[in-house]
Amino acid sequence: MTVLKCIAVDDEPLALKLVETFIEQTPFLQLSCSCDNAVEALSLIREKQPDIVFLDINMPNLTGMELARLLQDQSISIPKIIFTTAYNHYAIEGYKVNAVDYLLKPFSYEEFLRAANKVLQITEESSNHYQSIATDDEFFFLKVEYQWVRISLKDVLYIESLKDYVKVHLVDSEKAVLSLISLKALEEKLPSTKFMRIHRSFIVALDKINTISKNSIFIGKTEITVGEQYKEAFKTIVDRWLK
Template sequence: MSLSCFIIDDKPLAIEVIESHVSKIDGLEVKATFQNAVKAFQALRESQVDILFLDIQMPRLTGIEFLRMMKNPPKVIITTAYREYALEGFELDVVDYLLKPISFNRFLKAVDKVFELHSITEHSTKTADENNSKHFVFVPVDKKNVKICLNEIIYVESKRDYVLIKTLNKEVVTHQTLTYMEERLPNPSFLRVHRSFIINTRMIESWSNNEIELPGIQIPIGRTYKREALKVLNN
């Protein structure tokens, strides 16, 4: 497996450190580097990569603002000198949060997470058609795979490093990302309406332009997902 990456940091020395770390990892290559997030955002419209190494404190557009603008970003590893953005970063579904100065061992651990996620995604993609024709999926929980009936799922919620799957009769917590679940659940029955929520459209009791009511919960429609969500709901 070979993965490509963008490095986004306003400090040339920080870019050099990450480039050096990347050069030591087989199967990972730097596709481009950027000293501001605006140029990186424009480049991502024309070129796809697997990983973003993203600084937070940058002029014009911060790393957090950059992430909020992206609907379906690549896997993101935050690289920053500031601890205080960690919670917000994980709420935006980043893979890892690295504090500068970044040692190679810590860097390698973060990159290994991405390789593992891509391996899982490739396997999921190969079986996607099969899963879509079934009425259930299996998700890893602890050391076993748990069967989830699709027509019983109410919603799926991101819980930082975990995902909560709420069904009509149980709750299942799996050590996966919301993006992983989004790739496994069939369209159009399941719709991502917020950075933290995927809903089962068959479970909708009512909806407005700002929120969706499901059994036992009201879920907000995120600004980034509103256009696509309302398009599906109106159809």
């Protein structure tokens, strides 16, 4: 059974305790930790790498919404966010930061469970995608809508992350392949001798790189920035090429 690690964040003790109780009574959820402020939560998310964060919005110093925006800019695996708040006017903002759901206080266990099940469904669908990717070094399969599409490694130019999806750009094809899978999951299945992640949103085919500059590469006319986190590893590859 899939078990999802959770962090609960709320500055109201009673509200925090309620979420903790709901998590503990849900078989597929596991409470990693909880805290009463978003600043501490950011550190815990980096350390614990949870699957879900149940996140209050109105908190001092750093709000839950501000934390969610910060996570979008981090080079870490971004957890699914379920907002918990007493104010309904944040709903639109919540979806802008890709929140899975928005629970309006006071919410019932039924409402909580419905939101948690959304994350479980997304996680299991994504897992089914990458577990079925072929391990053959010459090709892999991706699920595109309701069918599986075979993609030859030699045809891949670069792969772009679009939140919960990846966009695979191919040689001699104006239309990219879009699939519901995380970039991290796909990266783990690709041969590291042929592909490299150079940015939190991009994996590139090393043999398709045409030009290398100080902070970016070109594949055809497409420029892709080398992220700060990936510069050292990419430099090692480049140095090997230039020897």
